[in-house]
Amino acid sequence: MGARGTLRSHKPWKIFLARVLLIPAGILCSASMVRADCPQALGSGPVSEPKLSVMLYVQGRLMMRSPSRLMERGEYISPEQRLINRCSGRLTATTLSETLPERLNVFAHKSKAARSGAFVGVSSVDQKMAMEKIGPDWHAYVTAFPDLRFVGATNRFAHGLLTLDDTIRSVQDLAGKRMGLVMRPSSLRALQETVLINAWDIYDQITVREYLPGELAAALDGGEVDVVFMPVARVVNGELVSMNIDIHRKDIRWISLSPDDVVAATANTPVLAERVVFIPSA
CATH class of the missing domain: 3.40.190.10 (Periplasmic binding protein-like II)
Structure with a gap:
């Protein structure tokens, strides 16, 4: 690739x-960069009221001490969330910070129709393990996620x-x-x-x-x-x-x-x- x-x-x-x-929300091109202007993909399209809510699942313990993760009202706010909420007329984002595979395991017993979320910062190692339910017991996916799709920047x-x-x-x-x-x-x-x-x-x-x-x-x-x-x-x-x-x-x-x-x-x-x-x- x-x-x-x-x-x-x-x-x-x-x-x-x-x-x-790196897996930002599907419409993002460079979500980790804080820019004065907004990506064209976020600014294009009609304004939606109410805005569509999207949950961003970001890396937890390994990233929590990073200065790129900001705290407001006791919650960690990802740069991707800030970018979406500042630039998009159609989306509003919320961040949930947790490690993999826990970020995906919360969807294990939900139907495919109920699986909705953007997973930020996912490696190609996790891609195969998550889709095929393989890997070490300390990094275990409780079910296979063959419907997982990877989008965004590489x-x-x-x-x-x-x-x-x-x-x-x-x-x-x-x-x-x-x-x-x-x-x-x-x-x-x-x-x-x-x-x-x-x-x-x-x-x-x-x-x-x-x-x-x-x-x-x-x-x-x-x-x-x-x-x-x-x-x-x-x-x-x-x-x-x-x-x-x-x-x-x-x-x-x-x-x-x-x-x-x-x-x-x-x-x-x-x-x-x-x-x-x-x-x-x-």
């Missing part, structure tokens, strides 16, 4: 790239295995080390465990420490962990742009994930992964 783009590479540090879908995130320890040079060196992972429940964690178990079979040989995605870099720098597995970049106009950590830092060591590892990690699993890319050097 999407153009591959041209990634400049001087030192080929390999990382794992998984497709991640973001692609790169996940990397990073360390500051010069003695860690390969996967074999990870045994006995403290590894920072994204906390459960999370599709990011499902992806990480799939790689650590299916590709390398070392999950039971490491000491797992759990963090929010934005806390992993600080945990590595502070010596709380020896290595981190984390989302490190997103693809913007075909180029990798740092997120959570500066991917050009010269003190970082990258632990390679080969194309064969990707095949081993994703075969017969709920993970929808794309490819291995090269991190450009500083």
